[in-house]
Amino acid sequence: MLVYNTKTRTKEEFIPQRSGEVRAYICGPTVYDYCHIGHARTYINFDVLRRYLEATGYDFIHVQNFTDVDDKITKRAAERGITPTQLSDEFIEEYFRDMDALNVKRASRYTRASDYIGKIVEITERLMAKGIAYRSGGTVYFDVEGAGGFGELVSGIEGAVTDPIMSLGKRGPFDFVLWREGGEAEQSWDSQIGRGRPGWHTECVAMAMDSLGEVLDIHWGGMDLIYPHHECSALVARAITGKPFARYWMHNNFVTLSGEKMSKSAGNTAYIKDVLEGFRAEVLRTYLLSKGYRERMEYSEAGMERMEKTYDLMVEGAAEARKGGGGAGVSSCIKEYADAFFGALDDDLETGQALAVVERLSWEITGGAPDKDFAGASRIYDAVEGVLGIKLGR
RNA sequence: GCUAGGGUGGCUGAGCGGUUUAGGCGACGGGCUGCAGACCCGUUCUACUGGGGUUCGAAUCCCUACCCUAGCUCCA
Numbered sequence: 389m390l391v392y393n394t395k396t397r398t399k400e401e402f403i404p405q406r407s408g409e410v411r412a413y414i415c416g417p418t419v420y421d422y423c424h425i426g427h428a429r430t431y432i433n434f435d436v437l438r439r440y441l442e443a444t445g446y447d448f449i450h451v452q453n454f455t456d457v458d459d460k461i462t463k464r465a466a467e468r469g470i471t472p473t474q475l476s477d478e479f480i481e482e483y484f485r486d487m488d489a490l491n492v493k494r495a496s497r498y499t500r501a502s503d504y505i506g507k508i509v510e511i512t513e514r515l516m517a518k519g520i521a522y523r524s525g526g527t528v529y530f531d532v533e534g535a536g537g538f539g540e541l542v543s544g545i546e547g548a549v550t551d552p553i554m555s556l557g558k559r560g561p562f563d564f565v566l567w568r569e570g571g572e573a574e575q576s577w578d579s580q581i582g583r584g585r586p587g588w589h590t591e592c593v594a595m596a597m598d599s600l601g602e603v604l605d606i607h608w609g610g611m612d613l614i615y616p617h618h619e620c621s622a623l624v625a626r627a628i629t630g631k632p633f634a635r636y637w638m639h640n641n642f643v644t645l646s647g648e649k650m651s652k653s654a655g656n657t658a659y660i661k662d663v664l665e666g667f668r669a670e671v672l673r674t675y676l677l678s679k680g681y682r683e684r685m686e687y688s689e690a691g692m693e694r695m696e697k698t699y700d701l702m703v704e705g706a707a708e709a710r711k712g713g714g715g716a717g718v719s720s721c722i723k724e725y726a727d728a729f730f731g732a733l734d735d736d737l738e739t740g741q742a743l744a745v746v747e748r749l750s751w752e753i754t755g756g757a758p759d760k761d762f763a764g765a766s767r768i769y770d771a772v773e774g775v776l777g778i779k780l781g782r
Numbered sequence: 783g784c785u786a787g788g789g790u791g792g793c794u795g796a797g798c799g800g801u802u803u804a805g806g807c808g809a810c811g812g813g814c815u816g817c818a819g820a821c822c823c824g825u826u827c828u829a830c831u832g833g834g835g836u837u838c839g840a841a842u843c844c845c846u847a848c849c850c851u852a853g854c855u856c857c858a
Contacts, residue, residue, distance in 0.1 A: 397785080417858070430858040460856075547783025548854045564855070610858030611786080620855080640858075641786075649853070684787055684852065694806095741798085 389444070391606075392682060392736050394541055394614060394637040399736050402636065404605040409447045412438070412606040413596040413634075415613055416498070418455040419479035420464045422659045423486050425676065425687055426643040426650050430610050432673055432777070433640050433681040433737065435492045437608070439775045440733050451599040452495040453592060454480055456502050457585055462574045472575050473502070486660040489669045491777045499595040501586070502575070507594040508586040509579040511628060512566045516581075520627045524557030526569030528581060530589075530624065532562045540622040541637060542615045564620050566590055589620035593633070597625070607634035612649075614639055640681040658687055667692050670779050671699045677739040677776060698747055702772065705750025706780040709765035718764030725749050726768055739776065746772055 390399040404410045414434050417427055438448045456476035465475040484494075501508075512528055515521035520535050521528050532538065538545055545562070554561050565587035570576030576585050596604055602625075609618060618637065625633035642649045645656045663672055666689070675695045679685045718726070725745055732741035746768060753762050772778050 394785095415858075418856090424858085427858050458856095542784070542854080544784030545854075548785095553855075562855075612853075612857050614785085614854080616855040617857090639786095642853080642858080644852075649857085682786075744796095 389441070389734050390736050391636055391638060394618075394639050395632075395634075400636070404446070405603065405635070408445065409449065410441055410605050411449050411451075411600040412608065413451045413453075413592070413600060413604050414495075414607075415592060415609040415617070416452045416454045417479075417483060418458050418460060419476045419483065420458065420460045421479060422482055422661055424643075424650055424657045424659050425663060425672070426610065428486065428490055428660050428672065429643050429676045429681070429685065430608075430640050431487055431492050432490060432676050433739070434608050435777055436677065436733075436739060436775065437606075437638075437737055438493060439777055440737065443771075443775050448496075449600065450493075450495040451497045451499065451596065453499045453501060453595045454483075455588070455591065456480075456500050457505075457575055457591065458588070459574075476500070476502075482661075486664075489664060490660070490673050491669070491779060493777075497599055499599060501591040501595070504591065504594045504598065505577045505579070505586065507598055508590045509567070509581060511590050511594055511624070512581060512586070514628055515566065515624070518627065521566055522559065523581075524559075526582065526584065527557070527565055528567040529558055529563040530566050530587075530620070530627075531559055532564070532623065533560045535623050535627045538562065538619055538623070540626070540632070541619045545615060545619075564589060564616065566624075589617060590624055592617070592621050593624045593628070596633075597629075602629045603631050604634040606636045606638060608638045608640070611639035611641055638681075641684045643676070644684055644686050663692075667696065668699075670781075671696050673776075674699050674702075674743065674778050677778070678743055679740040680736070680738045682736070683740070699778075701750045701754065702746055702769075702778075703781045705746070705753045706766075706769035706772070708753050709762060709769050718767070719761035721760050722749075722762060722764045722768065725765075726771075729768055729771065733775065742776065 389402045391402045392399050412434075414431070417423060434450075438450055442448050454476065456472065461472045461475055465472045468475065512521060515530065516523070516528065520531050522531055523529075549562075566589075567579075567581055567584050567586055569582055569584040574585065576583050596607070607618065614637075618639075622633045622637075625631075643658075644650070645658060648656060650657045660672070671692060675687075675692055676685070678695065678698075725748075729742050729745045732738040732745065735741075749762075749765065749768060751757075752760060753765055769780060773780055
């Protein structure tokens with residue numbers, strides 16, 4: 389399979405470290421609010437990657453975190469008069485409700501940042517011992533220059549950041565927080581390096597390494613995480629192990645609303661739970677897979693209405709294909725379609741192209757091409773359900 | 783600056799090396815209507831940012847230029 393690696397900005401042949409086994413980590417949500425359809429796109433595409441690799445014979449180990457240590461969590465919890473843990477619990481439950489509805493397979497393991505404070509402290513101490521982290525006041529910073537600078541995933545950051553925060557005591561403008569003394573109201577933990585709480589970037593390193601070892605096969609996330617989160621995580625990991633954090637970095641593009649990235653602060657957010665009040669979950673899943681994961685995708689109700697028709701057509705096609713049972717052979721025309729379908733997925737998970745094949749087949753099999761032989765078509769619909777994870781009704 | 787996705791007929795929007803046109807909207811004509819709308823039927827637009835290249839053949843692949851959009855220490 390070819391996958392686009394953010395690190396090299398090219399499609400590469402996917403080869404895991406151990407044959408037959410894939411160790412993959414995906415950044416989960418910060419659990420202080422409901423998930424929107426951008427989250428859905430991220431986890432659905434990753435889910436398809438998993439299903440595809442499993443279908444081709446790999447053992448896929450999928451670890452996903454929940455970021456439950458964060459300013460937004462303490463703030464939101466304080467507003468509601470509950471503990472950060474109560475708030476996180478609530479939205480983790482909501483996360484599962486949404487993802488189960490969308491037929492996203494559960495991860496092999498879920499980790500919570502708050503369970504990894506000890507490991508995070510350990511990492512911070514190791515970095516301090518190596519001289520790559522330094523204390524300034526109550527804060528421990530990571531020395532970006534000292535670690536060799538950025539460049540694992542991004543370049544030209546200096547040009548993007550017009551006003552790097554050069555707060556008192558930081559050695560370099562891009563140095564980031566590993567550990568910060570916490571105030572009374574915030575989440576904080578006692579540790580050898582003082583009472584406080586960790587920075588975001590070390591959390592994922594601690595969780596991923598603990599669960600999957602020093603080098604991941606695949607690290608996935610939304611492309612808004614490339615910088616700073618993944619770049620910084622990669623730097624931390626390399627500083628500790630001397631090895632790259634991940635062999636393949638994969639990032640999906642955004643879902644836009646009226647041409648703009650959804651943003652909670654700007655108020656243009658389509659929550660999964662709200663969308664599912666008006667549309668079936670299978671339609672949303674199909675919609676979010678109707679373009680390749682690296683393309684930007686515009687969400688609109690009009691688009692969803694169109695997708696309902698496409699989805700219904702696929703359901704009809706599946707019913708038609710399964711009418712005759714399954715025993716018969718595979719016609720040459722179905723073989724072509726199957727090749728196109730799996731070929732699309734094999735080429736960097738081109739789900740949009742794969743779906744286009746199914747759409748065409750569905751149109752033809754339901755009457756559009758009466759002269760063609762569709763023997764064996766059910767195997768394609770089986771793959772739509774099994775690999776794309778789109779249920780086609782019963 | 784860096785990164786990604788694009789530039790297709792009046793508009794919107796598919797197409798991903800060749801054949802039969804995408805489709806939708808609009809416009810035009812007709813049907814139905816006292817008129818209009820809605821609806822139905824038919825017709826019309828033959829397009830691919832500029833410049834190179836590969837090929838028997840390119841909107842489709844490669845190079846290049848220009849332009850647009852989005853993102854770039856809160857973010858999936």
